[in-house]
Amino acid sequence: MSNPKSYADFPILDLSQPLQASSLSSLHKPSKDWGFFHIINHGISKDLCSQIKSLSKHLFSLPYDTKLRLGPFSSLKSYTPHFIASPFFESLRVNGPNFYVSANSSTEILFEKKDSKFSLIIQEYCSKMEELSKRILKIVLMGLGDGIEKKFYDSEFNKCQGYLRINNYSAPEITEHDQVEGLGMHTDMSCITILHQDEIGGLQVRSNEGEWIDICPSEGTLVVNIGDMLQAWSNDKLRSSEHRVVLKHHHVNRFSLAFFWCFEDDKVVLAPDEVVGEGNKRKYKPFVCLDYLKFRENNERGRFDKVGFTVTDFAGIMAQL
Ligand SMILES: O=C(O)CCC(=O)C(=O)O
Numbered sequence: 001m002s003n004p005k006s007y008a009d010f011p012i013l014d015l016s017q018p019l020q021a022s023s024l025s026s027l028h029k030p031s032k033d034w035g036f037f038h039i040i041n042h043g044i045s046k047d048l049c050s051q052i053k054s055l056s057k058h059l060f061s062l063p064y065d066t067k068l069r070l071g072p073f074s075s076l077k078s079y080t081p082h083f084i085a086s087p088f089f090e091s092l093r094v095n096g097p098n099f100y101v102s103a104n105s106s107t108e109i110l111f112e113k114k115d116s117k118f119s120l121i122i123q124e125y126c127s128k129m130e131e132l133s134k135r136i137l138k139i140v141l142m143g144l145g146d147g148i149e150k151k152f153y154d155s156e157f158n159k160c161q162g163y164l165r166i167n168n169y170s171a172p173e174i175t176e177h178d179q180v181e182g183l184g185m186h187t188d189m190s191c192i193t194i195l196h197q198d199e200i201g202g203l204q205v206r207s208n209e210g211e212w213i214d215i216c217p218s219e220g221t222l223v224v225n226i227g228d229m230l231q232a233w234s235n236d237k238l239r240s241s242e243h244r245v246v247l248k249h250h251h252v253n254r255f256s257l258a259f260f261w262c263f264e265d266d267k268v269v270l271a272p273d274e275v276v277g278e279g280n281k282r283k284y285k286p287f288v289c290l291d292y293l294k295f296r297e298n299n300e301r302g303r304f305d306k307v308g309f310t311v312t313d314f315a316g317i318m319a320q321l
């Protein structure tokens with residue numbers, strides 16, 4: 001795993017196969033070095049994704065003023081308009097645990113009438129995502145060895161909660177061989193994220209050396225990445241990698257679904273002693289999840305002068321010395 005150049009070099013976890021020690025160990029190193037891997041045979045049909053895509057397209061094609069009824073200054077705050085993350089990016093957020101209710105409150109405001117088709121399909125996708133997140137999180141924890149999953153999954157991760165971000169990237173006006181940033185470099189704040197990207201591609205992960213590596217789309221494959229909360233909880237045994245989206249195709253829209261599986265807001269994140277390991281230094285001060293989410297939100301809007309944006313800047317012990 002020293003120098004992957006494309007999707008093919010990232011490991012693929014086949015969820016239809018029984019778990020074997022070898023698959024756990026082949027997953028652990030990339031989770032530590034890259035924080036990214038792929039899953040196949042995950043039970044999410046192509047048809048389900050295409051239905052969400054076409055219903056979402058309809059929603060994103062509404063007039064700007066209509067979408068802004070859900071915007072950052074509305075009570076719902078579920079819509080992120082263009083020019084917040086990038087000129088090309090807009091998104092709709094659906095919150096768990098009742099995804100149907102959350103999606104419905106957005107669509108009712110947008111369409112001024114009940115249309116449960118969108119909400120039902122979102123509910124179906126997100127319930128499957130919740131189950132997948134739990135399963136994958138357990139596998140990632142098993143990869144840490146020492147019975148960590150058995151010791152800590154139930155007590156530490158049983159109140160995790162999810163939300164879905166439906167991302168729409170508008171077609172850039174660029175010339176051939178040119179590219180623009182659709183979504184700037186960031187880390188996810190989740191424990192894990194499960195991502196469906198459409199066939200356009202453009203997702204990239206940053207290597208330790210600062211090189212951008214393409215994560216190419218492949219039909220039937222979902223991308224899983226480790227987020228900041230799990231990086232801190234695992235005392236850096238798992239890595240939350242910086243990633244971004246670049247748009248390389250003239251006149252082509254891009255679409256993705258990112259499902260974030262996170263600790264509950266009032267959770268105090270503290271790596272257990274067994275996870276830190278004897279003789280190892282603790283890398284993070286304990287912190288409350290919601291405080292980190294607020295720190296990120298404020299930074300992303302550029303309100304603070306701080307240069308750091310990650311959990312290491314927020315709670316890292318070395319960073320504070
Ligand atoms: O659109 C993508 O492929 C990635 C989206 C992403 O990184 C995010 O929503 O955090």
Ligand SMILES: [Fe+2]
Pocket residue numbers: 186187188243
């Ligand atoms: Fe992300």
